[in-house]
Structure formats: C-alpha cells, structure tokens
Amino acid sequence: MTASVNFLSQLNPSQRIAVEHFCGPLLVVAGAGSGKTRALTYRIAHLITHYQVDPESILAVTFTNKAAREMKDRLERLFAQEMALKQQGQPFNSLPEYDQKRLLSQVYKKTTKKLWIGTFHSLCARILRYDVNKYQDEKKRQWERNFSIFDESDVQSLVKNIVLKQFNLDDKKFNPRTVRYAISNAKNLGLSPEAYLKENSYAKGRVIAEVYNEYQTQLAANNALDFDDLILVPVRLFQQNESILGYWHSQFKHILVDEYQDTNRIQYELIQLLTTNAEPRKSEWNWENRSIFVVGDADQSIYSFRMADFTILLNFQSDFGDGLPDEDTRTMVKLEENYRSTETILQAANQLIENNSQRIDKILRPTRGEGEEIYCYKAEDERIEADFVMGKIQEMVETNPELNWGDFALLYRVNAQSRPFEDNFIRNNIPYNIVGGFKFYDRQEIKDSIAYLRLIVNPFDTVSLLRVINSPRRGIGKTSIDSLLKASQELEIPLWEIVRDETSVKTLAGRAAKSVNKFASMIKELQGKLKELSGTEIFDQIMELSGYVDDLKTKGTEEADNRLENIYELYSAIAQYQEENEDTSLQGYLTNASLASDLDNLDEGQEKVSLMTLHSAKGLEFPIVFLVGLEQGTFPHVRSLNDPLSLEEERRLCYVGITRAQEQLFISHARERYVWGSKEMKMVSQFIQEIPEELINSNLRPTARKVHRKKTVSSSANDKWSVGDRVIHHSFGEGEITHILGSGKKTNLAIQFAGLGRKIVDPRTNSITKIE
DNA sequence: TCCTCCACTGTTTTT
DNA sequence: CAGTGGAGGA
Numbered sequence: 001m002t003a004s005v006n007f008l009s010q011l012n013p014s015q016r017i018a019v020e021h022f023c024g025p026l027l028v029v030a031g032a033g034s035g036k037t038r039a040l041t042y043r044i045a046h047l048i049t050h051y052q053v054d055p056e057s058i059l060a061v062t063f064t065n066k067a068a069r070e071m072k073d074r075l076e077r078l079f080a081q082e083m084a085l086k087q088q089g090q091p092f093n094s095l096p097e098y099d100q101k102r103l104l105s106q107v108y109k110k111t112t113k114k115l116w117i118g119t120f121h122s123l124c125a126r127i128l129r130y131d132v133n134k135y136q137d138e139k140k141r142q143w144e145r146n147f148s149i150f151d152e153s154d155v156q157s158l159v160k161n162i163v164l165k166q167f168n169l170d171d172k173k174f175n176p177r178t179v180r181y182a183i184s185n186a187k188n189l190g191l192s193p194e195a196y197l198k199e200n201s202y203a204k205g206r207v208i209a210e211v212y213n214e215y216q217t218q219l220a221a222n223n224a225l226d227f228d229d230l231i232l233v234p235v236r237l238f239q240q241n242e243s244i245l246g247y248w249h250s251q252f253k254h255i256l257v258d259e260y261q262d263t264n265r266i267q268y269e270l271i272q273l274l275t276t277n278a279e280p281r282k283s284e285w286n287w288e289n290r291s292i293f294v295v296g297d298a299d300q301s302i303y304s305f306r307m308a309d310f311t312i313l314l315n316f317q318s319d320f321g322d323g324l325p326d327e328d329t330r331t332m333v334k335l336e337e338n339y340r341s342t343e344t345i346l347q348a349a350n351q352l353i354e355n356n357s358q359r360i361d362k363i364l365r366p367t368r369g370e371g372e373e374i375y376c377y378k379a380e381d382e383r384i385e386a387d388f389v390m391g392k393i394q395e396m397v398e399t400n401p402e403l404n405w406g407d408f409a410l411l412y413r414v415n416a417q418s419r420p421f422e423d424n425f426i427r428n429n430i431p432y433n434i435v436g437g438f439k440f441y442d443r444q445e446i447k448d449s450i451a452y453l454r455l456i457v458n459p460f461d462t463v464s465l466l467r468v469i470n471s472p473r474r475g476i477g478k479t480s481i482d483s484l485l486k487a488s489q490e491l492e493i494p495l496w497e498i499v500r501d502e503t504s505v506k507t508l509a510g511r512a513a514k515s516v517n518k519f520a521s522m523i524k525e526l527q528g529k530l531k532e533l534s535g536t537e538i539f540d541q542i543m544e545l546s547g548y549v550d551d552l553k554t555k556g557t558e559e560a561d562n563r564l565e566n567i568y569e570l571y572s573a574i575a576q577y578q579e580e581n582e583d584t585s586l587q588g589y590l591t592n593a594s595l596a597s598d599l600d601n602l603d604e605g606q607e608k609v610s611l612m613t614l615h616s617a618k619g620l621e622f623p624i625v626f627l628v629g630l631e632q633g634t635f636p637h638v639r640s641l642n643d644p645l646s647l648e649e650e651r652r653l654c655y656v657g658i659t660r661a662q663e664q665l666f667i668s669h670a671r672e673r674y675v676w677g678s679k680e681m682k683m684v685s686q687f688i689q690e691i692p693e694e695l696i697n698s699n700l701r702p703t704a705r706k707v708h709r710k711k712t713v714s715s716s717a718n719d720k721w722s723v724g725d726r727v728i729h730h731s732f733g734e735g736e737i738t739h740i741l742g743s744g745k746k747t748n749l750a751i752q753f754a755g756l757g758r759k760i761v762d763p764r765t766n767s768i769t770k771i772e
Numbered sequence: 773t774c775c776t777c778c779a780c781t782g783t784t785t786t787t
Numbered sequence: 788c789a790g791t792g793g794a795g796g797a
Contacts, residue, residue, distance in 0.1 A: 064787075121787050152786090177782095227787060305785060414784050416789095436786085470773095477773045512773095597787065615785045637784055653785080676783075677788040 007042050007078065011035075017333045018295075019043045022051055024287040025320035027260075027313070027332040028295040031364045032349070032659035033340025033621065036295050037067075040258060041074045043293065047254055048111065049082070053289075055114040057253040059274070061123060063262060065596065067619055068118045075115070079107040116252065120267050122595050124230045125149065129591070131244055132225075135237040138192055139213070141220035143233075146587060148224040148454050148461045149594040153442070155226050156180055158463070162214050167207075174207065183212045187228035188307035190235065190266045221494060223460040231266050238273045249277040253290050259619075260296030260316070264307040275320070292320055298360055299353050302615060302653045304646075314360060338364040338659075340621055342371020345665050348691045349658040355690050356648045364659070376688060376698035377668040381679075382417075382629075385670045386424040389626050392666060393430065393609060396624065405431050406607040409622035411614050411657050413635040417628065418611050425609065435612035441593060445552075445563040449570055450593065452542045453535075456526045457587050459496040462488075466495070469519060472551035476519070480512035500524065522546065534584035535574045543567065614657045625661035627654075630669040631682035654687045667696075721749055721763060726771040729753065734771070 011019055018028045018039040030036035044060060047053040062068040077092070080103040084092035092100060116123060132143045150158070160176040163169050186196045193216060197209035219225060225233060238245035252274050257263065263271070275292045276285050294316060301310035317323050321331030338346055343366035350363050379385035393408050410421060415437040425432045440446060448471055451464035459465075466485075470476040487508055488495040498504050500523075505516045522545050526538055533541070543549045549567065552560040577589045610622065614635075629635050635654070640646035658665060667688060672681050688696075725737045727749075735753035749763055 119787060230787090302785075303787095306787080416783080473774075475773075479773090595787070613785065639784070649785095674788085 007045065011038075011042070012335075012337055014333050014335050014337075015039050015042075018293075018335070019046050021291065021293060022047070023289060023291050025292045025316070025331050026294075027316040027321060028293070028335060029332065029360070029362060030295050030297055030335040031338060031362060032297065032300060032656070033338045033364070034335035035337075035339055036258070036297075036335060037071065037074070037619075039335065040256060040295060041071055041078065044071075044115070044256070045075060045078050053254060055111050056116070057251060058256070059116040059123070059252040059254070060118075060256040061120055061258065061271075062117065063119065063259040064619070065119055065122065067258060068122075072112050072115070072117055076104050076107050076112050079111055080104050083107065119595065120270070121227060121230045122591075124234050124270070125591050125595065127234050127248065128225070128230065129587075131237060132233065134241060134244060135233055136240075137216070137220075137236065138194055139216070141216060143220065143225065144223050144458075146223070146458045148222065148458045148464065149230070149591060150219070150222075150224045150226050150463065151441070151594055152227075153447075154224075154463050158218055159183070159211065159215060162211050162218070166214065167211065169207065173204070174211075179208055179211055182208050183215060184226075184228055185307055186212060187226075187232050188264045188266050190232065190269055221460065222462050223458050224463070228266075231270060235266055235269050235273065238270075238278070242278065245273060245278060249274055255292050257292075257294040258296075259300075260294035261298050261301040261310040261313045262296075262303045262306075262308040263312050264309055265312075268309075268312045272319070297362075298358075299356070299362065299652055300618065300656050302618065302649060302656060304649055334362060336363060336365050337367050339367055340662050341659060342366070342368055342663060344371045344373055344695050345658060345661050348374055348665070348695050349655050351692050352651065352658065352687060352690050353655045356651055358645075358648055372664045373697045374665045374667060374691070374695050376696050376700075377666065378684070378698065378700055379668055379670045380672070382420045382670050382673045383424075385628060385668050386420040388668060389421065389628065389666070390424045390428055390430060392626075393624075394428070403623070404607045405609050406604065407623040408626070409610040409612070409617065409620070409624070409660065410626045410628060411612060411617050411660065412628050413614060413637055413653075415613055417634075421611060421628075431606075431608040433606060433608040433610055435610060436597075436616045439597075440566070440569075441596065443563075443566055445566050446570055448548065449539070449543065449567060450590070452546060452548075453539065453586055453590060455496075455523060456530060456538060456542065457590060459500075459523070459527065460494045462495045465499070468546070469499070469516070472547050474515045474519065474547070476509070476512045476515050480509040480516065483508045483510075484516070530586065535578055535586040535589045536571060538586055539571060539574055614653045617660050618656055621660055621662055623661075623663045625657070625665050627657045627665065627667045628669075629673075630667050630685035630688050631673070632685055633680075633682060634669075634673065635685055636687070651687065651690075720770075727751060727768045728771060729768045 008016060008019065012035075015035055015038065018026065019042045021043065028036065028039060030039065040060070044058060047058060048055055060068075060071065062071060080100070081092040083103050083106070084090060084095055084099075087103075088095065088099070092103070095103070116126075118126070128143075128147070129145055132147060133145055136142050156176065159180040163174050163176045163179055164171060186193075191199065193209050193213035196212060197206060200206070200209065219229070238248070255271060255275055257271060271292070275290075279285055294313070296310075296313045298310045298313055301308060301313075304310075317329065317332055322329055324330075326332065326334075341349075341364075346364045346366045353359065377385070377388045379388055389410060393405075396408075397403050397405065412418065418434055418437065422432070422434065424430075441450070448468060451461075451467040454461050454464040455468060466481070469481065484498050484505070485495060487504065488498045491498075498508070499516060500520050502517050502520075505520070506513045509516050522542075526542055526545070529538065529541075549564065552564050552567075573593075574589050577592055578584045581588060581592075583589075633641065636647055636650035640650045669684050669688065670682060672679050674680075721737055721740060723737055723740060726734065727737060728734055729751070733753060735751040737749050738752050739750035749768075751768070
C-alpha cells in the first residue's frame with residue numbers, strides 16, 4: 001500500500017525497525033527527543049494500513065491523557081493526509097478548511113474512534129464498566145457497573161475517619177496520610193489486606209492491614225473504587241476468571257505501552273496477563289497476529305514514589321524477548337539519535353546522568369549544531385531569581401521576532417516554587433499559564449456539583465450523599481445526619497436506603513425530616529430520568545432543583561459570582577465531552593472527569609509562558625527552558641539528600657528537565673530563599689557541578705568559558721571517536737580504533753597499535769589525536 | 773444550626 | 788506561610 005511507503009521514508013534505520021515491527025515482543029529504548037512518539041504513532045498507522053490490523057484490536061497505553069489525545073490527533077492527521085492524496089489528489093494542507101474537517105471526521109469514524117488509546121486508568125475504567133459486576137474479592141465484596149471513582153481527597157478523609165474515629169488510633173503513630181500511602185503501595189504491589197498482613201505481620205503492619213480491610217469494606221459499601229483499584233480489580237478479575245481474561249486477551253491483539261519505565265508491578269501484571277493469556281510458559285505463547293511493543297527510557301524514570309519500577313523495563317528482554325545480548329537481539333532496538341536539542345544541551349544531559357550507577361548503557365547522539373552555551377544565574381533570593389527569568393524572557397522576546405511567549409517554559413521541583421514567578425509575571429504583564437497545582441476539580445463548588453451527579457448515578461455513594469445533603473443549607477444539621485448514619489451502620493445498609501424511606505426519616509430526623517424527604521425525592525426524581533436525559537440536562541436540573549445556583553445568586557458576593565462562573569464552566573465541560581465522545585451518559589463524563597488532570601489543560605496553541613513542575617514537563621519540549629531553584633535541598637529535594645537511590649531519581653528528574661530544551665537552557669539558583677516563612681541559606685545544587693564547567697556561562701564568571709571550551713568539550717565527547725578511526729598516540733605512535741567502551745565520561749578506546757598490540761586508552765588525557 | 777475565629781500542623785513529585 | 792479542624796459564640 002502506498003500509505004506505508006510514504007511515512008517509512010521519513011525514519012532513521014532504528015525507528016524503521018520499530019515502526020515495521022509486526023508480531024512478537026519488541027522493546028524500544030528511546031532516549032529523550034529521539035522520536036518515540038513518532039515511532040509509536042507510525043507503527044499504529046503501519047499496523048492498520050500495511051498489515052490490515054483492525055483498529056479495535058489495538059491497545060495503546062500512554063502515561064497521561066494528554067499524550068493519548070496527542071497520539072489520536074497525530075494518527076488522524078496521518079490518515080487524513082493519505083486520504084487527501086488518494087481521494088483528491090492533493091496534499092491535505094492545501095485543501096480548504098471544510099474539506100480538512102470532513103476528512104478528519106471520516107478518519108475518526110472509520111479508525112481512530114475504534115482504537116483503545118488512553119492511560120492505564122482510563123482504559124481499565126472502561127473495561128470495568130463492562131465487567132466489574134463479575135468480580136468478587138476475597139471477602140466477597142462486590143461492585144456494580146455504576147461505581148464511583150473516589151478521588152484522593154475522598155480517600156484521604158475515608159482513611160482518616162477510620163484511623164481516628166473508628167479505630168481510635170494514635171495519630172502520632174498512625175498518621176492517616178502514612179497509612180493511606182501504605183495502602184496505596186500495597187495495592188500497587190497487588191497485595192490484598194490478607195496478603196499485606198502476611199508480609200507485614202509486625203504490630204504496626206497488623207493494624208494497617210485492618211485499616212486497609214475496613215477501607216475496602218467501605219469502598220464496597222459506597223460502590224466505589226479508588227485510583228489504584230482501577231488497575232488492581234481488572235488484574236484480580238483476570239486471575240480469577242479465565243474466560244473474561246480470554247475475552248480481553250483476544251480483543252487486544254497488539255499492545256503498545258509508552259513510558260514503560262514508569263510502569264509499576266500491578267500495571268506490569270495487567271500487561272503480562274493480556275499479552276500471554278496467563279499461559280505460564282514462554283514456549284507456549286502464541287505470537288501469531290499478536291505483539292507487545294513497549295517504549296521507554298530508564299533514565300527518565302521519575303515516578304518511583306508511585307511505585308513505578310524501572311527494573312520492569314530492564315527485564316523486558318528476559319520477560320518477553322529473546323534475552324540475547326544487545327548486539328544479537330531482535331527484540332530490542334535503541335533510538336539514540338536526538339532530534340530535539342543542541343549538542344551543548346545533550347552533552348550536559350549525558351554527563352549529568354553518567355553520575356548514576358543504576359542505568360543501562362545509552363547515550364543521546366546529537367544531530368544538530370552546538371548551539372548556545374548554558375547560562376547559569378546565581379541570585380540573591382527567589383525574588384531576584386524571578387526578576388532574572390522575567391528580564392531574560394522579555395529581552396529575548398523583544399530582540400528576537402521569531403520568539404513568542406509560548407516558546408518559554410519555567411520548570412521547578414515543587415509547585416510551591418511557582419509563587420514568586422507568578423507575582424512577578426503579573427506585575428510585568430507577562431502572559432503565563434500554570435500547569436498543575438490547584439485543580440479545577442478541586443474547587444468546592446465543582447466538587448459539590450460532581451457529588452450531586454455521582455449520587456444520582458450511584459445512590460450508594462455515601463461520601464457524595466453526605467457532601468450534598470446539606471449543601472446548600474437546607475436545615476439538615478449534624479444531629480439529624482448522625483442519627484441517620486447511625487441507623488444505616490447498625491442495619492448495615494447504605495445511608496441512601498434510610499434517607500429514601502419517608503417513615504424511617506420521620507422517626508430519625510425529627511425537625512429536619514421534612515427537608516430530608518424533600519431532598520430524597522429530588523434525587524429520586526432525577527435518578528428516574530437518568531436514562532432519558534443527557535448529562536447536561538441532568539446537570540441543569542439538579543443545579544436548579546437543589547437550589548445550589550439560587551443560593552449563590554442571592555449571595556451576590558464576588559466569591560459567589562466566581563463560583564457561579566465555575567459551575568457554568570463545568571456545564572460547558574460536560575457539553576463538550578458529550579459532543580467529542582458521542583456519549584451523552586452522565587457516567588461517561590464522570591469517569592472522564594475523575595481521571596482528568598490539570599496537565600490536560602495545557603494548550604500549546606496559547607502564546608503564554610508555561611510554568612510547571614519537572615514531573616509535569618515529561619514528554620514536552622520547549623525552545624527555551626528555565627530550570628530554577630537548583631539548590632541542595634530544593635533540587636535535589638531535601639528528602640532525597642540522604643538516600644542514594646532517591647538522589648539518583650532526582651538526577652533523572654534533572655535529566656528530564658535539561659532534555660526538554662531545544663535551543664537554549666537557563667539554570668538558576670538562589671543564595672537564600674524563604675521556606676515555611678523563614679529565610680534559609682542554600683548551597684548550589686550538586687547537579688550544577690555535575691555539568692561540565694565548559695558548557696556553562698554564568699553571571700559569576702562571564703567570560704570563563706571560551707578559553708577551555710573547544711578542547712575539553714571535544715575530548716570528552718564520546719561521539720567524536722568511531723571505530724576505524726586512525727589516531728596518533730604521543731608515545732605509541734599510529735594506531736586504529738577497534739572498540740569504543742562505555743560512554744560519556746567513562747568512554748575508553750581500544751586501539752590497535754602496529755607492533756604493540758591493542759591498548760585501552762582514555763581519550764580525555766589528550767594523549768591521542770585523530771588523523772583526518 | 774450556622775458561622776467565625778484561632779491555633780495548630782505539615783509541607784515532593786501525580787494517574 | 789498556608790490550609791484545616793475544632794471550639795465557642797450568635
């Protein structure tokens with residue numbers, strides 16, 4: 001088919017191997033900026049056009065919703081371009097906008113709509129909407145298909161309540177956050193409360209296991225799942241029911257996983273089950289018309305706090321592949337050519353990451369020019385640091401007509417660091433966009449509205465019920481609620497079962513009974529309309545009937561107006577979802593909303609400076625990057641200073657930051673900075689010292705670099721030497737390079753000298769010169 | 773039942 | 788320096 005010929009020609013040999021891969025396992029080790037997204041999208045396109053794979057049987061897992069959306073968009077364009085040439089005989093871009101849109105929507109209907117592209121969480125949620133009712137856990141707890149997804153704050157308060165109120169534990173010894181974290185970790189390792197207990201049978205572990213168990217009971221009582229369950233439950237279900245696993249195994253013939261280094265144990269398990277159908281022995285796996293294709297970079301593994309485990313990536317070759325050494329294997333390919341950044345930036349990144357002990361050998365080979373040196377600014381404090389960044393951006397935008405605000409990104413370790421920059425940007429009218437931190441869905445009015453919707457979809461969702469039963473105030477106070485709650489607990493039935501029953505309410509709620517009954521009939525009414533009305537219509541009605549909007553309107557304060565605005569925005573979000581997904585069910589929207597992240601709001605089209613954490617920046621690129629707060633204790637973060645493994649993760653994070661930059665990188669640090677309201681002295685980050693001095697220009701030694709640069713840089717540059725080069729050594733004479741050993745700082749050359757045999761030489765000693 | 777004020781506590785990264 | 792939670796007053 002002509003389609004494939006077209007895009008294959010744009011690839012380098014390694015990318016081509018990746019894209020043309022059809023059946024069986026393949027690990028793509030893809031360095032930053034090496035075109036891995038391209039490899040992924042082109043491969044999907046190739047599977048469909050060249051191998052006639054049914055789009056419905058392709059499962060592509062990405063790390064963020066944004067990455068998923070981008071992949072779908074790219075695929076749509078790719079197919080639309082092909083169709084433009086075939087149907088109309090002219091390039092897509094030259095078609096009138098109307099035709100472009102028509103083509104894109106054709107492609108959507110025919111192909112991209114059918115693909116299973118999304119995050120682990122969204123894809124699993126989708127699977128569970130079909131099958132969760134067939135699952136039963138060890139304690140016979142069950143869930144229905146209209147389950148709620150509890151967000152982190154729901155979960156926190158649930159755990160807190162169990163620890164403090166129900167179990168009456170000492171919160172010094174059992175900090176609810178720590179307990180919550182332990183439960184999450186257990187789930188990410190695939191441990192049930194019982195299994196957790198077995199592995200943690202000491203006193204504290206036993207208590208946590210009990211909390212975990214009670215927590216599960218309450219989730220089930222609410223017909224709710226937490227984020228971790230979205231992965232854990234399908235895995236369990238697949239383990240206990242082979243026909244359900246069989247169904248999904250035959251559904252997903254070609255599985256692709258992006259950012260494989262950030263996969264955790266339970267996600268790995270899921271992939272493993274879907275790929276192998278739980279066949280235990282490798283020799284029994286049937287790769288006919290089936291593949292597992294993962295892309296990742298161990299150097300960019302930055303989510304171990306979420307139990308991500310990059311040894312999963314390192315083990316791919318022995319888990320799924322042929323397990324042969326790098327030179328001989330056919331189940332691994334490395335993409336090392338970097339198309340994104342200048343050589344200077346790549347050298348900084350390569351040298352920095354060399355300081356890590358835990359990695360697989362890989363470097364980034366530059367394909368672009370040397371570029372500008374890195375500029376390092378030492379500031380007095382965080383306000384001066386902000387002045388510097390602001391001044392530099394303004395200066396560059398003014399002097400360089402090619403640049404606009406959207407070409408700049410400001411990256412920091414923790415969200416709190418954005419503050420001084422925000423203040424500064426507001427004062428100086430610099431348009432900016434903060435990604436992450438406060439979320440739209442975290443606002444009170446939004447949580448309230450969502451809670452109403454959740455309750456209508458899933459009446460067992462007691463957390464939501466409690467949230468809205470007296471919001472807006474309708475005279476249902478603490479005492480009434482408590483007596484209703486107590487009854488539900490004693491009878492072991494959901495709170496809603498009490499609330500919906502007029503007689504029970506009359507006996508229990510006293511003066512508030514009338515209000516409770518009114519509230520209950522309102523919810524009942526909308527539950528009845530759930531099937532006939534669309535999400536937006538339900539939303540409209542609940543806001544009206546509940547008096548929520550009226551309540552805000554009568555307040556008339558600026559704050560209330562603001563909240564109203566947000567509620568209207570939520571309405572548009574639901575409407576937009578319905579339109580884009582051809583899904584008018586409220587449930588679809590709710591799932592989508594609970595899995596949405598703030599990163600999804602990042603709109604590249606806007607001409608605004610982007611501010612975000614280094615974690616959020618993964619997968620993105622910007623012409624100019626500012627990496628700020630490079631101080632010991634800020635970055636690397638305090639909590640990693642004493643732990644070598646976390647320090648390595650911080651270094652990987654720094655590596656991610658550096659490799660976001662295409663043209664130019666600025667780094668800065670402050671001599672002192674406010675932390676918790678008091679000034680602290682800060683030492684410069686060790687990461688700055690790990691970048692070769694010659695690559696950095698700074699406000700402390702403005703002209704230092706030019707003198708050393710050429711010599712040292714080129715002799716430490718690994719890519720200068722290649723096998724077969726003729727060299728002269730000052731004492732051994734002429735020889736030929738036969739091997740290049742290691743990479744970066746540790747590069748050594750094996751050289752065959754006439755009459756002297758082979759010797760290992762360190763090129764950094766300047767003892768050898770190349771003969772051109 | 774509701775609202776306001778004060779004291780305390782806890783600070784990484786996110787699907 | 789936040790944001791939260793509890794206590795006490797209206």
